[in-house]
Amino acid sequence: MRVRYVVRLGLRLFLLLGMIHGRANLRAEPVEKAKPSSTPTRQFTAADYTAHVQALQKKLPSKDFTVVIAPPFVVVGDEPAEMVRERAENTVQWAVKRLKKLYFQKDPQQILDIWLFKDKQSYEANCKRLFGKTPDTPFGYYSHEDKALVMNIATGGGTLVHEIVHPFVAANFPKCPAWFNEGLGSLYEQSGEVEGEIHGYTNWRLPRLQEAIRTKNLASFKKLCSTTETEFYDKDDRGTNYSQARYLCYYLQQQGLLQKFYRSFSEKQEADPTGYATLTKIVGSKDMGEFQTEWEDYVLKLRR
Numbered sequence: 001m002r003v004r005y006v007v008r009l010g011l012r013l014f015l016l017l018g019m020i021h022g023r024a025n026l027r028a029e030p031v032e033k034a035k036p037s038s039t040p041t042r043q044f045t046a047a048d049y050t051a052h053v054q055a056l057q058k059k060l061p062s063k064d065f066t067v068v069i070a071p072p073f074v075v076v077g078d079e080p081a082e083m084v085r086e087r088a089e090n091t092v093q094w095a096v097k098r099l100k101k102l103y104f105q106k107d108p109q110q111i112l113d114i115w116l117f118k119d120k121q122s123y124e125a126n127c128k129r130l131f132g133k134t135p136d137t138p139f140g141y142y143s144h145e146d147k148a149l150v151m152n153i154a155t156g157g158g159t160l161v162h163e164i165v166h167p168f169v170a171a172n173f174p175k176c177p178a179w180f181n182e183g184l185g186s187l188y189e190q191s192g193e194v195e196g197e198i199h200g201y202t203n204w205r206l207p208r209l210q211e212a213i214r215t216k217n218l219a220s221f222k223k224l225c226s227t228t229e230t231e232f233y234d235k236d237d238r239g240t241n242y243s244q245a246r247y248l249c250y251y252l253q254q255q256g257l258l259q260k261f262y263r264s265f266s267e268k269q270e271a272d273p274t275g276y277a278t279l280t281k282i283v284g285s286k287d288m289g290e291f292q293t294e295w296e297d298y299v300l301k302l303r304r
């Protein structure tokens with residue numbers, strides 16, 4: 001099969017952003033920690049994308065790959081070309097447009113590749129071939145050093161939207177702690193559109209969180225917010241860091257407070273590095289123990 005490249009340049013390329021319709025079907029496990037970066041952002045031109053695609057062509061593992069420019073990303077996958085194009089538009093551009101509208105002013109500082117491998121075999125073999133890595137997740141991950149989001153797309157688009165959040169957080173909120181970076185990313189791993197905005201729904205992380213609440217095995221928000229990156233990603237923890245962070249974000253979203261929290265926290269991060277003081281203020285609760293009890297009751301009533 002001939003290598004197919006879909007290069008949409010100039011105005012057409014940017015008009016695409018406004019033409020995307022669709023919905024992400026999302027279920028997935030998150031994975032690799034997002035690495036922040038602090039260099040100034042830059043705008044990429046059509047010529048930059050063309051040069052990037054030309055360089056990418058040289059390292060494609062086979063002729064079955066389709067390349068689609070989807071600013072600020074370049075999507076490359078070995079599913080049928082039409083499917084790669086559809087994912088670039090209906091998942092990647094769909095999510096990028098709506099996430100930028102709610103949160104992110106700056107694009108990532110580099111053009112990032114989104115590799116969509118068609119199945120487990122392609123994912124594992126090509127991770128090794130392209131990046132010299134054996135992935136520690138069956139779903140996909142974001143690698144700052146490889147400038148790439150790497151997906152086994154057969155597992156669904158959920159991880160893809162989750163991982164798209166991380167490079168935007170790195171560009172816009174470089175000191176964002178892991179708990180909020182992952183809370184926001186995982187919120188959108190199951191998402192759709194409500195009144196033109198991206199909206200996270202309840203998902204597979206809920207039952208385990210409810211169980212932890214019932215068995216009184218959940219950390220306080222003060223503890224969650226103050227977890228270091230190492231603690232947050234520690235696979236030996238009680239396993240609720242992601243779900244607790246996600247459903248705090250879900251709660252804030254449902255109260256119409258999530259966007260406000262993101263803005264306040266990112267603006268005041270120097271004074272409040274963990275976000276706990278900002279959270280306390282946003283939920284209007286002087287007693288965070290009381291707030292946690294209310295939130296836990298709320299979570300226990302949620303259904304998938």
Ligand SMILES: [Zn+2]
Pocket residue numbers: 030031032033034162163166181182185186
């Ligand atoms: Zn993540």
